Amino acid sequence: MALKLACSMVLVFVSLANDGEFMAGDDECNSAESEACTLSTLQLKRQQVQQEEGCHDIREGEGGPCWEAIMWAKNAGMPNHPNWYPGMTEDSPLSAFQFVSWNTTHPKCPRPCNVPAPGTWCRNAQPPALWRPAAGPSINIKALSYNLFWWHLFKVECGRGGSAGHLIRSTSQPPYDVMGFQECEDPERVLGPAGLLQEYEIFQGNHAICMAYRKDTWALMIKGETDVAEDMRTEYYGTRGTQWMRLQHKASGRHLFFVNHHGPLSVNSGGLCGGEATAYNILQIMAKNAQVGDVLMLVGDFNANAASRTLQSLWGHLTPVYNSKSFGGVDNILANVGKSDVLIGEEIGSGGSDHQAISAVITVGDDTSAGPSARKAKSLHLPCQTPAQGSTCWNEVQWAMTNGIQSHPEWYPGLTANSPREQFQEVVHQSSGKCPLPCGVLGASLGSSSALGASFSVAVLHEARGSEGCLLEPQTEYEVDGWSEVRKGVADPRVCCQLCQDHGGCRAWLWSEWSDAAHGMACILKGGQVKSKRYKDGSVSGLPKSEAIKEAEMAVAKTA
Known part of the structure; x- marks a missing residue:
């Protein structure tokens, strides 16, 4: 997404005079030294606000980044760039310059205490009640999700000869019913x-989707x-949204x-809203429209x-059909839909993007004239092939069944050394493309990745770098026991997690x-368990990958 400055520069200044009026009513300041007492109390009040809200006002000559x-x-x-500072002069208050240094994509300053905490508009969303598809005629729906890496693929490489569109065309048997693109600035250049x-x-749509x-x-x-959401202050490009349509x-x-x-x-992170609220904001769109x-x-x-609260919160309301291994x-x-309604989910290639495009086919309806496997095989019309012994595909599958499953079991979620050969072929097909789709084993077959839902997502998380x-939880402070x-x-909070x-x-x-204590930004590593959490602006708490995987596994268990 194109880099954008943060929200418009609107400052809310709280004058010292107003603070003085507030202090005049303080019982502790009714003394002969009222002026000194007022100043002392004012400083204490501001320190209390800073401690509670996570803000800090930089003072003259304070030093630091x-x-x-x-x-x-x-x-x-x-x-050199007066247009960066509209309405300001060199005599503007220190707090105005602090605001500018905070109100950027990668701030070096904390939030001034006269500026309201950001992100409150999208927090505190509640989950709606959703539903399963109504009974009715049986249909298949094929969907595509594709982050196009626009700035590089289209602005640097000029579309690479239409590589993204040709990838879509080459995987259009059967054709896609619906497609969603991210980092997309002109869909005609993609499909044309x-x-x-x-x-x-x-x-x-807005937000380059x-x-x-x-x-x-x-x-x-x-x-x-x-x-539905807004970026964190430490990596800020603006609000984030959804496009939606009813067909x-x-x-x-x-x-x-x-x-x-x-x-x-x-x-x-879920951005400033937090992962749970971002998920619920999306679900509310469905419930309302x-x-x-x-x-x-x-x-x-x-x-x-x-690892995110976003996906973990969605799992309780929607079935994970498929996710890529990218990032x-x-x-x-x-x-x-149910897991058994997922016919197939797979990565189809990058087409020049830094993401793998993903495709899935689901089925809905009441067609019970044939068993599930026969119905799916008949309705998908997808090309399949049983590899000849000694072929590249056959050798890849043989290695997966013998060496791969033993040395890297996380690459084969739901499979064991005794699983059918076709199921290993499907994994090879999805992960490397060195095999065609196997015959007789489609996405909803026991053990295949697209039938494992959230469990497959956790298996992919093991490969995250x-x-x-x-796991990041913005505007949150953990209470943790131990060292x-x-x-x-x-x-940057991401660096803090990497240090952990x-x-x-x-x-x-x-x-x-x-x-x-650090006179600026700081990271605190903790050696104990999280005992409680509380809202605190200006703070981010989280878990390293090993602990995040445990949390994800518990979330899967709740939806089982």
């Missing part, structure tokens, strides 16, 4: 080179956009409510994987945008 950023703004930034524009109705539906199969009933299947009359989402940063009995489908790059599993497709495996260790000058992971004995961590 924030002070240096303020001095740069006054002495270099404003003279592959000759798909006549087949699909496409919509460009796009969606499309197949015109000869579906009719549009209603569409819209809704913001009617022309042949059967069934309805599909489709939502496309690009989640907030940092990864696994869909109708009971509709098929519900949610796709996107959530900037969240199984620990941030690209996801979910729906209000660096901070992509961390603690302070690391000064840590400017590298420590070995660290079980939780806390990051603050202002620490009196």
